[in-house]
Amino acid sequence: MLVHEDKQAEQHLRQQLESAGVAIDEIRADEPLLENTFVARLRALGQEVKEIPFPARKNHEALRGQIAIGAAHLTKDFGTFRAVHDVSLEVRYGEVYGLLGANGAGKTTTIKMLCGLLDPTQGEVQLAGVRGAIRTSAVRQCIGYMSQKFSLYDDLPIDENLEFFAGVYGVPPEERDAKIRWVLTFAGLEGKEHQLVGSLPGGWKQRVAFGAAIIHEPTVLFLDEPTSGVDPVARRTFWKLINRLADRGTAILVTTHYLEEAEQCNRLGFMVAGELVAEGSPSGIKSRQPGHLIELQVSAPQLATDRLKTVMDRWRVSLFGERVHVITAEPVDQAIRRIADDLAGAGVRVLSAREARFSLEDVFISVVEQARQAGKVARED
């Protein structure tokens, strides 16, 4: 929340939430990020994406709790190259599962195996209640899929694209108009349905593709980087919708590079070099990270980072915008003093230093780096 006066706002907030019956874990005041400012400005300018409820007919509540997507010891080899090794996971109905990992970590291969586009070399997939032979028409009828390339027909206009997906997924004719209109409104493209998809900028294509993926109200949804290239305001609307779908019982498997989006998932899985190295809820993963995180504001951030990387493990030091993050096993005060001394020697002044909470990004970097040290991934440089 962007506010003028933090103390006053905090009190006001507590009152509001208590009267609504929402329990508060923690309220913390912090420096606004660039993103907060950007979003606030856009909103002020009215660049909000319209939010109208999705005209859903079905409610998948009854399925809640059952396993929607299941993977048992999935392995995929391409010739001698092992892209995915022994991955097991479960996603239940009503859950949003985030699959994270660097490019080439095997996320897309895993997703393709999970939705049946690739056959695993070893292991079994369970999808929408069906084990093994998941490439049936009935199963695909329950699945929504949005790939990284969005896969709409560039040479056709928006309405013909949506009519195609509605038709091929068997959306009853009486519902089609309402749904198509909804997608157009969600994408902010009302009145432009005759425009060729190929002429749309990336972010808009994404919105249409997302709409096309859910037009038949699937019980299981696979989203491969659904928000890459989408502006922050639209991204928030996407995630509102994702959460709403989950509330109605849809199982959602998302891959994303935006870690603050990953925070919104019920559970996360980290993939490095084809293996699932960490799994759990966002807070769970963060709390399981060993050591402390120190956040420093310095006079010369880049110089400080380079310098610190020479005196401690490279993976412990990272630059977040203007702030330097250091992961240390030592007690915090001791660490801060050592760092300040060291940096002073390099002519860098420490403006402020405090212990901070692990963000997912910190966890992510540390996990990847540790995998590197264990020799599972090639060195970066």
Place this chain on the structure above:
Amino acid sequence: MFARFDRLVSHRFIALVRKELNQIKRDRRIMLSLILPPLLQLMLFGSVMNPSVTNLQLGVVDDSRTPVSRDLVAALGQSGTFRLRTLYASTGAMGDAISKGTIDAGVVIPYDFARDLARGRPVTVQVLLNAMNANTAAISQGYIQGVVQSFNQTLRHPPVQTAIQPMPAAAQRGVALLKPTLLYNPGGVTTWFIVTGLLGVLLLMNGTITASTTMVKEREAGTLEQLLMTPASISEIIVAKIAPPFFLLGITGLVAMAVLQFYFHVPFRGSVTLLVVTSALCLLCGIGIGTAVATVTKSAQQAQLAIFFLNPPLISLSGALMPAEAMPSWMRPFTVVNPVYHYGVIARATLIKGSGFIDLWPNVVALLIFAIVLVSVSVWRFRRQLG
């Protein structure tokens, strides 16, 4: 449950077909190749590509300059084959004209022409033909010898009112006189052969181009994956891709047949049903070849190039433009594996000769086998790539 499933199936397939039609509609390349080229190609090629031997320029050196020599020259120029252009003073000058290309042939009538004929002695007339084009030369030769033969007949039995002295009756012998009859085409229209051949070429070429473009485009655009995630089965996807071009090209084919009938006046003596069915088979062959090309090329442009280079051999080894009987004997067996050849035989026989299925069944069966094999193999390959 069953009823809903049924409804889904037909909706799915219809949605797929509608998408394909929409895409074809918007692809200018394909639409252009469906409408413009068939008509224009047919009319243009049919008119331009004509082996007929007419209006050849004839030069004459007439050293005799008698009525009888002038009669011979007139006889040579009577039909449209030769057009008398110039009288030359010397053989040398006429030879120059031939080498310059001013005239195509030259006739030299010797000084003693009339005298020798009157005395019953044989006389030789020299004919110089520019034989670079062997066909023109051979036909000219046949024509000239025919004219001379009739001329000799009139000399032996001259019509009543002429100043020509008949040849002496002695030493007459019986000769065989050849009477040629042209069956099916008394007017000797050469365009019929070409345009009936072109019909098959058109069907095949357009089939390959359209099929390869539609099949490759999906893969190129990356939408294949999305398509595979829909409840549609692979068979539905493939049939939905093949059906629209098939029907659109079918219309093209019918239009082409109309052009044949009304513009070129090709007779339609035989069974139109047979022609339509075999045209559909020829189209399927084209679609099969196009789909096969799509499985080995990576982009629409590559596919276009591949087809561009497949076409000349398919056309030239098919007897479509030039008769298969004129090909060297080592090449003739290859016509048997060319669907355009079989279709050409069927089209010509059905239209011009009025032949029926009993006459043509080997070619029809061959075409059927090719259609089945080409479509099955290419679809099988396509399936494998998809699945």
Place this chain on the structure above:
Amino acid sequence: MRIDSLKRVVAQTRKELTELLRDRLAIALALLLPLIQLALLGSSFALIVRDLPIIVQDYDDSTASRELIDQFRASLTFRIVPWPTDSKPDIAFANGQARGALVIPRDFGRHIARGMNADVQIIVDGSDANTAKLVSGYAGGVVRSFNQAHGGGPMPTGVQTAIRFWYNPSLSSQKFYAPGIFVMALSMFPPLLATLAMAREGELKTILQVYVSNISAHEFVLGKVLAFVAVGLAEASVLLVFLFSFFGIRLAGDPTPFVLSTLLYTFCVASFGVMVGAAIPNQGAAMQAVMFGGFLLVFMLSGLMFPLSNVPVGLRWISILVWARYYIEIVRDAFLQGGGWPAVWWKVLAIGVIGTGFYAVAWRRMRRMQLEM
């Protein structure tokens, strides 16, 4: 100044050629496919039929009729296939078993012996009108030989013809068509490669780098054109070797017009390709334009396959602009006629003029060295 300019041109040409040599598909297009096309089409193009099946219906069955049939049997054009005399010939035509029927009437032998003329009928399948005419002509020749050998009486009388075939005495179809296919290959492949190379630059926007460099439009276009002239000459050499060895074609007369016009022709088609590629910065569309110009126009309106005199008058004027038409005449002169410079000098000029025209248009397109906005 001039040396620098020349250096830039050479650099451009070299760059173009190295890119080309790296692309295996391009090399196939430049050398292998033209060769295959020449071998296939050059061999198969022919109108003169051989071994044509004919049936004989001999109602006479006399010595004379049998002698006549023997003459037909001996000819290379015809192949006699058996057919019962009581069946109508039409049936044999309907399924293509026979293309002609020789019908000898009952009193043939008797009439000939008595010094009377006897009719012999030949029914020819008219669906292929050209072949039918050829067949009539050949049949006439066979009958004539029969008459000379077996007719009653000593000497022939009347007009005899002595026919001389100039330039192609053996009446070989290949000697006529193969050079034409040679020209077609040169008209198709080098400009196709040139246009793809040129259009690619426009499509991928690498042309922007050219715009900002110090190379002038002239130097750039010339460099590109020269590269594809080299390609064309390489292709021409390969094809010529094939023409001489496989088709047994020889040069007739002065080869210099041919050599010079080949140089000019490769320049002409290379410029054509570069011009189209500069005008249409889209590889797919440029390719179609070149196929239209390089293939269709050449195929139909250059006299390569069928004589230009058969083209309807309304379209014949277009052939004046078709560059291949002149080159074909020069090539035919070089290999068959041997007329030399007096016969073809103005055709060589025509090629040069058209080539310069293409070059000029290409240069104009590039002249501003800026994006068309």
